[in-house]
Amino acid sequence: MTTLSYVLSKLLWFVLRPGTFALLLCLVGLVAWWRGRRWGRWPLAFGLGFFVVVLATPVAPLLLIPLEERFSRPVEPPTHVDGVIVLGGAVDQNLTEARGIPALNGAAERMTEAIALARRYPQARIVFTGGQGSLVHGGLTEADVARALWTAMGLDQARVTYEDKSRNTHQNAVLTKELINPKPGETWLLVTSASKMPRAVGVFRAAGWPVVPWPVNYRTGRSFAALYDAPFPERLAQVEGALREWIGLVAYWMMGRTDAPFPAP
Structure with a gap:
């Protein structure tokens, strides 16, 4: 079961990762539109819209910040560590x-x-x-x-x-x-x-x-520069990484690998 879930997670993510899926939508929409299918504008619009949202809004850090700030280092570091x-x-x-x-x-x-x-x-x-x-x-x-x-x-x-x-x-x-x-x-x-x-x-x-x-390895901050300074490829990677973690949290909880969908301190 572990091997099956591992293989399925890799294969599904390869196709359904947001950047790849949005690109596939664009390609499907372009082909359909080129062949005279009016419905092709919808997958094209959704695919392009995803990339525009990633480029023009702080959606990437907003998805990451709750994950990165869930657990902090101890205020007073341990005096002894095994x-x-x-x-x-x-x-x-x-x-x-x-x-x-x-x-x-x-x-x-x-x-x-x-x-x-x-x-x-x-x-x-x-x-x-x-x-x-x-x-x-x-x-x-x-x-x-x-x-x-x-x-x-x-x-x-x-x-x-x-x-x-x-x-x-x-x-x-x-x-x-x-x-x-x-x-x-x-x-x-x-x-x-x-x-x-x-x-x-x-x-x-x-x-x-x-x-x-x-x-x-923090990748977010709350200043204006931190929210908007990252180039598009980095923003896309942040969105994909954050969504993968959110999906992973729910999946691990459903499989009994964690006792909560969003473990807390």
């Missing part, structure tokens, strides 16, 4: 394999924050969790890239544990808990993108592992 969990999603295995050096994406702060926390809490264990997150991939896992990157950055590998079988956030929590076997009363920080934190905290809670949220 471990730091870093979720995958910040590396590019295919580019790493093609070029021979660790490649990061827009969520790179997950990887750099781990180094900062390792120095801040020198006794803490560092755990990276991430296997293969895509249907089409090469031989490297996210954990392989993380190991190469952190080794090159001087992180003591004796402190680090790599979980390399997980393919989604649910498996991040379940497989990492099985691997680490955390003890009651221990303090573990969870490092991931701020927009992903509600779903991540929800699945770790459902797995019986209370964690301290440590969000990074």
